[in-house]
Structures are given as structure tokens and as C-alpha cells.
Amino acid sequence: MKKRKRPKFQIGDTVVITIYGTVGVVTNMKQLDGEIVYEINKSEGLFKENTLAFLTEYKGGENHLERLFIEYKYSFGDLVRVKGCENDLFKIIGCRTEIWRYKEDAWEDIIYELTRIPDGEWLEAQEEELKLVADHEEAERILKKTELLLISSQAKRKGLPAPESPEILIDRLLDELNDYQQLYHYFQDEFYRVKVKEIKEKLKHAQLLRSQKSE
Incomplete structure (x- = not known):
């Protein structure tokens, strides 16, 4: 039985493509017609073992043309x-x-x-x-929501009168609760979790006040 050849290079190895003199990283390896071939820098082309060399072994010239494939995890606006x-x-x-x-x-x-x-x-x-x-598509909607909440908080600090009707108060508190729950869902910030808890307490008091007025 013919002994299976062990690959010279492994995924993650830094190698030189000797036919071009460029440096890259092995990102995949495959068997093709019984021969091991290598993918470099996630490119579409495959390279035979005899066209590659470890960077430490390469004795080529000093000037190399290198093509890089950079994958960015994040985008503008995220x-x-x-x-x-x-x-x-x-x-x-x-x-x-x-x-x-x-x-x-x-x-x-x-x-x-x-x-x-x-x-x-x-x-x-x-x-x-x-x-x-x-991500950048969802970010603008979240930032607008945050901006509206900041404006609302600033207005309250300036002493604007709160609605006296329990029904209006409950509607406002429910809107705020929904906003802060969404913000906590996105940001997992302790500030928003505390605000949700505070608004729920206010809702209990407002609902109690409404039931008392209706009696």
C-alpha cells in the first residue's frame, strides 16, 4: 500500500509563493488528483507544494510584489x-x-x-x-432614539410640568419603558436596566392612582 504523503505546510503557516516572490499565509489545503494543494490568503487560486517555501527557507531576491486580501470585521458607521x-x-x-x-x-x-x-x-x-x-444600518435608528431620550431628560431637568392625568402619565411611562427596554437590549448598559426598573415602579404607582380615582 502506498503511504499517504504528509503535507509540508499547515494552515496558519507563513510562506513564500516562489514563482511570484510574494509572502502569504496558508488558509486552506486540499487533495487534488492525489496531490496536496494550498490556498493562500483566501485567494481563489491553489498552489502546489513545490511552488511554496517557508519564509525562513526562502533565498529569493529582496524586492517582492505582494497581493494582500484583508477582511474587515467592522464597517464605517458601526x-x-x-x-x-x-x-x-x-x-x-x-x-x-x-x-x-x-x-x-x-x-x-x-x-x-x-x-x-x-x-x-x-x-x-x-x-x-x-x-x-x-451594524451601520441599525446604528442610525438607535442613535436617533438615544438623542430623543436625551432631549426628553434635559427637558425634565429644566422643570417642565408633568402631566396630571393618570391616563396621560401611564401612556408616557409605557412609551419610555419601551424605549429604555430597546436601548438595554442593544447596549446591555446598566444605566438602561436601572431606568427600566424605575419606570416599572412609577407605572405601578400611576396605575394605583388611576384605580383610586375611578372608585
């Missing part, structure tokens, strides 16, 4: 949280890729540029430091 700043919400406004190449190693870092909601403070963070809250 709402995210940042490791170490979990109580703040940020919006992605830009990104850049830093390419690092050394004789025996190679990697790429993706850096995102962010602005904090609502004061616009600028921050940079790497991809692994981010956690998605809402």
Missing part, C-alpha cells in the same frame, strides 16, 4: 464597545491596515478610528478590542 471602556459607546469613522514584514515573520494589524457617543471624543483601537453593538 456602533461598538471598546475593551477597557465598556461603559462608553463608540462609532467607527475610519480604519487603516498596518503591514509588518520581517525576515522570519509577517502579519497585518487592523486599526479602527472611533468617536465616542455623544461627545465625539476620538479613539483608536485594534479589531480584537472591539465588540459590535449594532
Whole structure:
């Protein structure tokens, strides 16, 4: 029985495509007509083993043309949280890729540029430091909802009179409860959870007041 050939390279290995002199990472490997072929940087083409070399083994020239395939996890306009700043919400406004190449190693870092909601403070963070809250399509709707709630809170602090009718009060509280429940669902922020609890208590009192007035 013919012994099955063991692959020279493994997924994740940094290699040089010797026919082009470019550096890449093995992202998949397959059997094709009994021969092992390799996918590099998630490209459509497949390369035979004899066309690849470990970066440490390659003795080619110093100047190489390299084609990179960068996959971005987040998009412009996405709402995210940042490791170490979990109580703040940020919006992605830009990104850049830093390419690092050394004789025996190679990697790429993706850096995102962010602005904090609502004061616009600028921050940079790497991809692994981010956690998605809402994609760019959902973000605008959430931000408009948050803005309306902030305006409402500011109006209350200025001393605007609250509705005296229990029915109007209950309707308003139900609207606020729905808003804060949605915000807590999206952001998982402790502030919104507390607000939901407070509004539910107010609803109990308002409903009790309505029942007393109807007696």
C-alpha cells in the first residue's frame, strides 16, 4: 500500500509563493488528483507544494510584489464597545491596515478610528478590542432614539410640568419603558436596566392612582 504523503505546510503557516516572490499565509489545503494543494490568503487560486517555501527557507531576491486580501470585521458607521471602556459607546469613522514584514515573520494589524457617543471624543483601537453593538444600518435608528431620550431628560431637568392625568402619565411611562427596554437590549448598559426598573415602579404607582380615582 502506498503511504499517504504528509503535507509540508499547515494552515496558519507563513510562506513564500516562489514563482511570484510574494509572502502569504496558508488558509486552506486540499487533495487534488492525489496531490496536496494550498490556498493562500483566501485567494481563489491553489498552489502546489513545490511552488511554496517557508519564509525562513526562502533565498529569493529582496524586492517582492505582494497581493494582500484583508477582511474587515467592522464597517464605517458601526456602533461598538471598546475593551477597557465598556461603559462608553463608540462609532467607527475610519480604519487603516498596518503591514509588518520581517525576515522570519509577517502579519497585518487592523486599526479602527472611533468617536465616542455623544461627545465625539476620538479613539483608536485594534479589531480584537472591539465588540459590535449594532451594524451601520441599525446604528442610525438607535442613535436617533438615544438623542430623543436625551432631549426628553434635559427637558425634565429644566422643570417642565408633568402631566396630571393618570391616563396621560401611564401612556408616557409605557412609551419610555419601551424605549429604555430597546436601548438595554442593544447596549446591555446598566444605566438602561436601572431606568427600566424605575419606570416599572412609577407605572405601578400611576396605575394605583388611576384605580383610586375611578372608585
